[in-house]
Amino acid sequence: MDARRDSEPTAVKNRTTVERKSEREFVVTRTFNGPARLVFDAWTKPELLKRWWTPKSMGMSLLSCEADVRVGGSYRFVFGHDDSKTMAFFGRYIEVTPHSRLVWTNEEGDGGEAVTTVTFEEKGGKTLLVLHELHPSKEAVDEAIGFGEGLRETFEQLDELLVTLGASAERS
């Protein structure tokens, strides 16, 4: 892809795309205006990783970020509003190829391991990043999407409404 050079001082924002490839797979793509070794550094050095992994919009901060980026090494990110209520994201690195490929497992889910593969492809000083997430099962994806939860919530709200409507609902 040839990116046209703009005379504008600020670079045009690169687009993030997400695609569902199958029942268990999602693919995220994004181009970065920098060489692969720098983008790779930002994914593998904890002090850099923690600067971007929890953007403000996530509504949580990263309380700790440990990542031993070697094959078999583990990572553990702890998020939360404060120390009282925290959530951990953890797993192991199963493939580490400097500047081009990073594969890790994610083990906090109940339904088995998810595997994330990130590839970094440099072209003309820019890096195309492709993140591929493979979930352990369709059920795990459904749970993540919250479909079951959504329907249950609808029914609960409906039940409450029916109670308040009481007799008038009976008559109609």
Next chain:
Amino acid sequence: MVQYPATRLDTSFAALSDATRRGVLEQLGRSDASITDLAEQFHMTLTGMRKHVRVLEQADLVTTSKVGRVRTCKLGERRLDDETAWIERYRDLWDSRFDELDKVVEELERKETVNGRKKR
């Protein structure tokens, strides 16, 4: 949160106000089924079940398709709405992460340039 127009809410609540129809949705959440299957399962005539399915269909809770003589029912576009909304949230998360990552990469590149100049 998506705001549904009042008429759509009315249709949804009307559709969900019946125990059989809620049962049908739960069943279809497990697997697709034909009208005949559903009629048998809920001890109902075909005509009775067809009426229930039509109400669910009007509320976009169920879609049906006819192959040969069999009309198969499955959960409707609301399920797709859920998936679309989730993918959108997932994309937003990565997009805001990547905006921050842009800044990190930009800074690393700047530092490298400065260091490179110093060395030369």
